Amino acid sequence: MCLGIPAKIVAIEDGNLGKADYLGTRVKVNLSLLDEVKVGDWVIIHAGFAISRLDEAEAQETLSLLREIAAASKDESSS
Amino acid sequence: MEEYRQEEIASALIRLIRKKREALGRPVRLMEVCGTHTMTVYRYGLKPLLEEAGVDLLAGPGCPVCITPDDYHEIIIDLLTRRPKTIVATFGDMTRVPTAKGSLQTAVPAPSSRLKIIYSPAEALELAQENPDCEVIFFGAGFETTIPSIAFTVKEARARGLKNFSLLAACWLIPPPLKAILESGEVAIDGFLYPGHVSTIIGSQPYRFIAEEFKIPGAITGFEPNDILLGINSVLDQMLAARPEVAIEYRRVVSPRGNPKALALMAEVFEVKDAFWRGLGLIPQSGLGLKKEYHEFDTLKRFSLDLSPSEKSFNPGCRCGQVLRGLLRPPECPLYGRLCRPESPYGPCMVSYEGACLIHFKYGQRWS
Numbered sequence: 001m002c003l004g005i006p007a008k009i010v011a012i013e014d015g016n017l018g019k020a021d022y023l024g025t026r027v028k029v030n031l032s033l034l035d036e037v038k039v040g041d042w043v044i045i046h047a048g049f050a051i052s053r054l055d056e057a058e059a060q061e062t063l064s065l066l067r068e069i070a071a072a073s074k075d076e077s078s079s
Numbered sequence: 080m081e082e083y084r085q086e087e088i089a090s091a092l093i094r095l096i097r098k099k100r101e102a103l104g105r106p107v108r109l110m111e112v113c114g115t116h117t118m119t120v121y122r123y124g125l126k127p128l129l130e131e132a133g134v135d136l137l138a139g140p141g142c143p144v145c146i147t148p149d150d151y152h153e154i155i156i157d158l159l160t161r162r163p164k165t166i167v168a169t170f171g172d173m174t175r176v177p178t179a180k181g182s183l184q185t186a187v188p189a190p191s192s193r194l195k196i197i198y199s200p201a202e203a204l205e206l207a208q209e210n211p212d213c214e215v216i217f218f219g220a221g222f223e224t225t226i227p228s229i230a231f232t233v234k235e236a237r238a239r240g241l242k243n244f245s246l247l248a249a250c251w252l253i254p255p256p257l258k259a260i261l262e263s264g265e266v267a268i269d270g271f272l273y274p275g276h277v278s279t280i281i282g283s284q285p286y287r288f289i290a291e292e293f294k295i296p297g298a299i300t301g302f303e304p305n306d307i308l309l310g311i312n313s314v315l316d317q318m319l320a321a322r323p324e325v326a327i328e329y330r331r332v333v334s335p336r337g338n339p340k341a342l343a344l345m346a347e348v349f350e351v352k353d354a355f356w357r358g359l360g361l362i363p364q365s366g367l368g369l370k371k372e373y374h375e376f377d378t379l380k381r382f383s384l385d386l387s388p389s390e391k392s393f394n395p396g397c398r399c400g401q402v403l404r405g406l407l408r409p410p411e412c413p414l415y416g417r418l419c420r421p422e423s424p425y426g427p428c429m430v431s432y433e434g435a436c437l438i439h440f441k442y443g444q445r446w447s
Binding site for chain 2: 002003004030032033034035044046047048049051052053054055056058059061062063065066067069070072073074
């Protein structure tokens, strides 16, 4: 039940409600648990609520780490 | 973003994990606390690969459907079957848990009463507004991931002046059962993969006692297969350096202090209390109840009901409790696959999509 999906905010409506795009589907999202959400932000949605922001810089950093590990492993097996 | 699932990277990570595990010179056993982690581990076939590398993963108590005692279900089944004009709203998995009184799905509602499966707690508010002549009871179950949205719903019910809405709270906190498992000493655990989405709310601080008092390493971990492997890699690093900590390996989503706004909302609406968990028994300060200011929205108070769960009330012969404590693997249960199957579950671990038994049944048959 702790499943969370990453989705991009595409519209902000009255109060704390918005719409998010998840793999091409528009879903309703309640934004009350986060401050100052803007259109274009990536968030994690759980049970209809955005519970956290997705930090793009941190995501990129993890991706580079993963690529590095793969590259190092390749070097090792070819040497 | 496909790197989070790429096979080539997964193979490299498993080689790295194997090497570090070999450097430790003994087999390693980690507990993945969260049922959604168990799902990733099985679904992407990581389980046998890790076993081969000498890393054994044990499913923990992180499934709210699984740990909620039967007594909660029986109270809500009684309300649905005996009280006319009552709408019970809850999450889908909760409706299939079998008890001595059947399940919410098999219960026959009283006249003009019905069961409504919802995806978001906020839907319960709409139900109450659209059905002013009915009592709407929200059977809200969850960990810290879900609790802020349940708190929001109760606060909003008060703001809207709803008189026909109440909450039966089955709200649980994740760090206390980990302490209970460690204190029991029943199972040796070398490290923890901490739940990523619970941690978006609570941050890393609430797990610190595990590193400091119990000297056990751990990593807050994401839900893609390579996230899981990064978490394991971090725990092995901590073991090798003999420096246990609470690492965050899901930084794109989790910050050390969590989500302060969600935490404030939880603290505004709920207070911490001792709570009874299936399999784990009474755990101090492990559950939440509505604060006094919100008692008018408490189902138990509203209908003068008493809830005092004990081990006695569970289905006889059901071993979900041992599965949740990490003492029994699903296929080791004598009921697994025989009396207890996904189409006719006997215990909640075979009901929930995060239950260890259902996950093993769906994905684990290939290699066990």
